[in-house]
Amino acid sequence: MNDHDTLLALALLGTARGTLPTPGPGPLGQAAAHVTRPAAEGTLLARAALHALTHAAGRTPDPASDLPPVPAPAETLPEAPGRATRHLPLVMGTPHLSEWLTLCAQAGWRVPPARLPELLDHASNDSHLRPLLTPVLGERGRWLARFNPDWAFTPPPPGDDAWDTATEAGREALWRSVRERDPHAARALLQQHLPTERAGSRKRLLAALLDTLTPDDHALEPLLDTLTTARSEDVRTLARTALHRLSGSAQNARHAARFAALVSLDKPSLLGRLTKQTPSTLTPPTGPDEHATRDGLPDPAGKEKRSATALLEHLLEHTHPDALLTALNIPPATLVNIARQHDHLNALADNAVHTRHAPLATALLHDLPTHPFLLHIGPPEPLAAAQKQALHDRDPERLLALLGPQPGPWPSDLSAALLSILRDTIGDAHYAAAWGYRWAQLAELAATHAHPHTPHPDPLPADATDYAHRTMTELLGTLELRKQMWNDFGKGRG
Numbered sequence: 001m002n003d004h005d006t007l008l009a010l011a012l013l014g015t016a017r018g019t020l021p022t023p024g025p026g027p028l029g030q031a032a033a034h035v036t037r038p039a040a041e042g043t044l045l046a047r048a049a050l051h052a053l054t055h056a057a058g059r060t061p062d063p064a065s066d067l068p069p070v071p072a073p074a075e076t077l078p079e080a081p082g083r084a085t086r087h088l089p090l091v092m093g094t095p096h097l098s099e100w101l102t103l104c105a106q107a108g109w110r111v112p113p114a115r116l117p118e119l120l121d122h123a124s125n126d127s128h129l130r131p132l133l134t135p136v137l138g139e140r141g142r143w144l145a146r147f148n149p150d151w152a153f154t155p156p157p158p159g160d161d162a163w164d165t166a167t168e169a170g171r172e173a174l175w176r177s178v179r180e181r182d183p184h185a186a187r188a189l190l191q192q193h194l195p196t197e198r199a200g201s202r203k204r205l206l207a208a209l210l211d212t213l214t215p216d217d218h219a220l221e222p223l224l225d226t227l228t229t230a231r232s233e234d235v236r237t238l239a240r241t242a243l244h245r246l247s248g249s250a251q252n253a254r255h256a257a258r259f260a261a262l263v264s265l266d267k268p269s270l271l272g273r274l275t276k277q278t279p280s281t282l283t284p285p286t287g288p289d290e291h292a293t294r295d296g297l298p299d300p301a302g303k304e305k306r307s308a309t310a311l312l313e314h315l316l317e318h319t320h321p322d323a324l325l326t327a328l329n330i331p332p333a334t335l336v337n338i339a340r341q342h343d344h345l346n347a348l349a350d351n352a353v354h355t356r357h358a359p360l361a362t363a364l365l366h367d368l369p370t371h372p373f374l375l376h377i378g379p380p381e382p383l384a385a386a387q388k389q390a391l392h393d394r395d396p397e398r399l400l401a402l403l404g405p406q407p408g409p410w411p412s413d414l415s416a417a418l419l420s421i422l423r424d425t426i427g428d429a430h431y432a433a434a435w436g437y438r439w440a441q442l443a444e445l446a447a448t449h450a451h452p453h454t455p456h457p458d459p460l461p462a463d464a465t466d467y468a469h470r471t472m473t474e475l476l477g478t479l480e481l482r483k484q485m486w487n488d489f490g491k492g493r494g
Helices: 003-013 027-033 040-057 096-107 113-125 127-136 138-145 168-181 183-196 199-211 215-227 233-245 250-262 304-318 321-328 332-341 345-355 358-364 372-377 380-393 396-403 412-426 437-449 466-488
Strands: 263-265 280-282
Touching (some): 183 199, 183 215, 215 233, 233 250, 250 321, 304 345, 332 345, 332 358, 345 372, 358 372, 372 380, 380 412, 412 466
């Protein structure tokens, strides 16, 4: 328990029943020891105020002999105007903070200085907020973050020693900021530093790379290839995943060669061509595979047939679809047929989702027409039809599966249809369980993903339950708040 928590515990207990704790030996404790008042209650409040001031300043007191820090650099971004920041206290600590930060970054503004400590605290506890907060911190925010170890996830100030002085989280943030401005320089940073980084830092940087991977990152293939034999299993997996998504990688080429040797298609049809129904057989691999370990192949132990099907499943899931299609010179429908014949459709579907391969996703929808992630990758018509049908059937389970992966804001017509159904289904519910857990989840999802300018549905009938009125009022109030936020940032109807 730190000094602040000890003071808080005494405040709850009362100074009449407890004694003031002895300050710790650190600089803050030494400063607090000099803060006294005639009464114990006054001393407690004064020391608590010192802790609060220290937190707001982002650093602990310096010894008297230390020089004051260099002031923050001049700001380069304009501060968000009052009309935009008026809602920041209301969304702080809620899922809508992400949207506010995104809107602020899109407008090219920075957050007010007084809000920096609170925002940095939230981001220190929620890693998803960090890349959203970094662009709007401003020079003072980045300067302030240097003085608090809990805020070390922010990019360090520019300089030759920026990388060396940053924490693992700070290096990730620095790399992401460079990646956004100059992808070539970001690749050079990885090539320079990734070979000597610790496993934890490697995992962070590889995960950041996967978030932003493009075909131009083929230049990183030699580096990624060396990491497939790293000591850390997580690092090996992330490196193989990156190579999998780079369609022209040597790893994909080796997998494609294995696939071509493993799968044999029967003779073409009378028309002289392969069809989507052409049967296929598996030929178990013979002899050792010198690259099996580095490529993460399954353990070859076991019966030959079992080894062949396990290898096929691995290849269908971990080889870029373009490489698989080229290996046998087949269309996506034939590849789906091979997976179907050997009961590996799910492995191939996972591959299509991870690589966002639209032609393969479209072909898979014939066998997996309700797969929500394939629907989001394939053509828009099947997804729209599936959503319309789920809305018509009022199927909350299906609606969650179809709407959950779809980023907001949703189209206004889709948002309006869902709000109307929520209104129609909640009227008789006296509590959440009576309405249904999935409906309650959909209401929460609509609050953050529905288009903020969606027209409100008709009011609930007069005899609707109090729970129904409270829930719909809260949902529509949230959408109204988001609508005002959008207007404040000049987004209009978007």
